[in-house]
Amino acid sequence: MVVQKIKTAIIGTGTAGLNAYRAVKSLGKTILIEGGQYGTTCARVGCMPSKLLIAAADSAHHTAIAPQFGVHPKDIKIDGAKVMDRVKRERDRFVGFVLESVENIPTEDRLIGRAEFIAPMALKVNNQILEAERIIIATGSRTVYPEYLKPVMPKVITNEEVFYLNDLPKSLLVIGTGVIGLELAQAFHRLGVRVTVVGRGGRIGIFSDPSLRQYAAEHLEKTMDFVANAKFKDLRLGGDGVLGLISRNGSEFQEESWEYILCAAGRVSNVDSLNLKDSGLRLNHLGLPQFNRQTLQCSELPVFLCGDVTNEFQLLHEASDEGRHAGLNALNYPNLSPIQRRSPLNIAFTDPQMAISGQAYSDLVPESFVTGRVSFENQGRSRIMLINHGLMHVYADKETTRFLGAEIYGPQAEHLAHLLSWSHQMKLTIPQMLDMPFYHPVIEEGLRTALRDAEQKLK
Missing domain, CATH: 3.50.50.60 (FAD/NAD(P)-binding domain)
Structure with missing residues (x-):
């Protein structure tokens, strides 16, 4: 050799x-x-x-x-x-x-x-x-596969296979309510595919803030066949796809069928x-x-x-x-240096989009921060464009007034998230952020509302 x-x-x-x-x-x-x-x-x-x-x-x-x-x-x-x-x-x-x-x-x-x-x-x-x-x-x-999928693996696909399909599937059971699962489930649903997306344990996308999780879950339930907590029995191959018994949020088991199972249960x-x-x-x-x-x-x-x-x-x-x-x-080597990490930035391209900028809610020390809130449901520009759904929380340190982070479920959150991650990396305070210009009418005015709410709570 x-x-x-x-x-x-x-x-x-x-x-x-x-x-x-x-x-x-x-x-x-x-x-x-x-x-x-x-x-x-x-x-x-x-x-x-x-x-x-x-x-x-x-x-x-x-x-x-x-x-x-x-x-x-x-x-x-x-x-x-x-x-x-x-x-x-x-x-x-x-x-x-x-x-x-x-x-x-x-x-x-x-x-x-x-x-x-x-x-x-x-x-x-x-x-x-x-x-x-x-x-x-x-x-x-x-991708990691749950044990209960073993009997139906010939009909299980992941993000590594789904983009090689020659046509849209007739129906999909999407397992996993993280970023991959939600993005693909919503996209296929809007393209006319019969989609059921299921989770376990209450995870919703990237969110750690309980209020954002609840809002997002309720919105997803209204707009597609979304099941936050599902259990399965007797999954088996049958017909042109998969048959099985599913319990939706604690309900009785009922038999349903899908052409494919798209597994997005983690990596x-x-x-x-x-x-x-x-x-x-x-x-x-x-x-x-x-x-x-x-x-x-x-x-x-x-x-x-x-x-x-x-x-x-x-x-x-x-x-x-x-x-x-x-x-x-x-x-x-051996002269090692620490990596200079940028401020956290995480985005999911659902609709509304999901984003975390800076520290997530779960990273914060309880009682050390205030939360500025805004709903996008009556936000001017969002309503004009019929995309007025969502909620944003911004977190600010009680002592220093520094912007700590934000969790967003809202329209064009990918752009808001960049502004906020840049602000976090520059260590801006809430008053400094409010000194920045906000045009009218734009979605960013919703951010200003949340920042003003945080500023009031800091007084």
């Missing part, structure tokens, strides 16, 4: 791995190892194809509500095959950009194969052994095939390497963990930052 001594081995060529490579390659011989296919999760099966599907769904929804404005479109038809064709075509275009960046990496720096540790700082890939001075693990994550780190027991790294209760959240170093070895595999921030901009920092710390 061939033995090759190298400076750095990077396991995984997603967003984190590619950014790590760019940062560390000047150290010397660096090899990128890919166990699957090139193309990031975001481009191939995540952010980009889901937004393409949502764009089609938004178009259908705007057409459906047009009569409320006095506009009556005729002969509306949703062509599922054409919807999915555009999703796949544009998705492949985005993937193509990633593939171009990979192809620009020298061939000798790329290796296709599954990596596994055979000793500390030694990896076996195919028929060769890599002895590396540094190792960066950026293997990403994958787990891709480390199973790495043979970490021979890595020399300390592992936590999940079997993941213990790592320093500031330096990204694992144990005392020059091994670094970054991206979705950390099971912490499964967001592209965080994976990008972590990959670059892991690469820099590998480059400069």
Whole structure:
């Protein structure tokens, strides 16, 4: 078996791995190892194809509500095959950009194969052994499947398969009320698919604030077949899909059927095939390497963990930052520096959109903050555009008046969230934020209402 001594081995060529490579390659011989296919999760099966599907769904929804404005479109038809064709075509275009960046990496720096540790700082890939001075693990994550789905797995799909469908499904049971589940459930629902989306334990998207969770759950129940707490019995293959008994929020079990089950019940780190027991790294209760959240170093070895595999921030901009920092710390080892994290920013592209800027409600110390509130139901610009649904809470420190964070369920929350995360990163106070200009009539006036409410409670 061939033995090759190298400076750095990077396991995984997603967003984190590619950014790590760019940062560390000047150290010397660096090899990128890919166990699957090139193309990031975001481009191939995540952010980009889901937004393409949502764009089609938004178009259908705007057409459906047009009569409320006095506009009556005729002969509306949703062509599922054409919807999915555009999703796949544009998705492949985005993937193509990633593939171009990979192809620009020298061939000798790329290796296709599954990596596994055979000793500390030694990896076996195919028929060769890599002895590396540094190792960066950026293997990403994958969907986790509940045990009760085992009997019907031939009809279970995830975000990794759904964007390869040639047509819209006739019906879907979506399991999971996190970001992926809610985004896809609502999009397919608006495109005419019969959708049931179910959760367990009361989780709603990204929210930790009980008031936001309750509001969002009530709104989703009004607008689609949403079940916050569901139980299943006797799931089985039958007809052209899946049959099973479902209990909705404690009700009696009744039999229902769907063409597919879309599983979005959570994600787990891709480390199973790495043979970490021979890595020399300390592992936590999940079997993941213990790592320093500031330096990204694992144990005392020059091994670094970054991206979705950390099971912490499964967001592209965080994976990008972590990959670059892991690469820099590998480059400069043993002189390690802490990662300078940006203010938190998390967005779900549901309608209304969900967002968290700065600290979430669950991160705050009870009794140390006030909450400024605004409902979008009577907010001027939102009502003009018939998107007047939602609630926003902003949190402010009682002593310093500093803006601490916000949770938003509202129209165009993606834009409000950026303003608020920037304000958080600049450590602005509520009075300083209120000194900023607010145009009229805009949705941002709703933010001003929430800030004024917080200011009153700070007095």
